[in-house]
Amino acid sequence: MKADARIEGNSVVLSSPEVKEPVAVRFAWHRMAEPNLCNKEGLPALPFHAGEVPKRDWLTLKIPEAKEYTLVYDLDITKAGREIRYDVDNHDKITGPFDRIGYFLELTNSEGTQYVWVSMDAFTQDASKIGVPTLASKAKFQQPVTNMTVMTNVRGVAAGSGLTGNLEFWSSNYGPANSANVPGASSQVWDFGDQPSDPQDGYGSMQVGNPAAKQTVFAFNHWVAGRNADVGIGNCPGQNPDWTFAANAGQYSAGRLRVLVRLKK
Structure with a gap:
């Protein structure tokens, strides 16, 4: 100004x-x-x-719904590796029930910051299983989620509320077969409907999909590869819409994933 x-x-x-x-x-x-x-x-x-100019917090500035939520995990994804070390890990402090879970992913490069917020009805009451689904977390979810809300500044990504989403959270390898019969998913390419397989300590998938829009809302895969992990908002422009094998995390100067819950009143 x-x-x-x-x-x-x-x-x-x-x-x-x-x-x-x-x-x-x-x-x-x-x-x-x-x-x-x-x-x-x-x-x-x-x-x-x-x-001092305060740093912009896109979550606070752009996502009014998040004011009702409590932070559980905060991860600098540029430091990802075989062991996930959160900058903030509050899962032990979440002692009461929660009815919503939210994810906020920010990716920054020379062109600016992309972000996406996706929240949904709680699919578990175990806060230790809503972060990155490492083998140690014992988290594995391949299921629909209800009342999903998507807010983003990424062009082409379908935003809205009351949506039906799909989770693919696991630590294992996976193939393109649509084993869960997710509507609109392909069995030829890796997308929002895949098939987990052995070994359990494998490639790893953390994806939220929007089957009605035939889109990946966000994906964070192969975190064990560190700067060669896969990460993206919306569909990948390459062969696999869910960013599998993209190995693109190193293209971002900053990346941050926050996981939040809305506690029941």
Whole structure:
């Protein structure tokens, strides 16, 4: 936002009708700027900044529903590997029942930040099984989910509420066969309807699908590969819509996955 400036003694006082609670200022920061702040000798002021600009939290800014939720897990996916080490792990603190589960994935590259929020009716009451479905977590879900809500800034991804989704959470290998007969899924390519197989400590899949839209809402696969893991929002533009074998996590400078629950009142 631009600010109006006036000089009062040895101070420059800034104001803007669009900023109610200013926290930071910067002057002549752009290389095309033509600053006109000079001292009494006519010498221009050097570029400067003061204060700290708070980091944007897209979850808080864009997802009103999330205000009702409690954080369970927070994962920097750029640090993924065979052992999942969460930056925040509150699953032991979730002692009461919850009726909704939400996932918020952010992916940042040179073009900006993509995000997706997907929430659904609770498919388990075990908070230890709603994060990344590692072998140690003993999480395995291949099932529909109800009352799904999707909010995203990724073009082409179907947003809405009251949707029926599909989970594919497991630590094992998997093939393209549509063993669960997910409506609209293919048996020829890896998508939102696949078939888990041995070994149980295998490739790994963490996917939420939207069968009616024939889309993957988000996918985080093969996390054991670290920067060569598969991750994406919406359908992968390659052969496999669910990002299997994409090995693209290293393309992002930042990636964050948060898992939340809405506690029953």
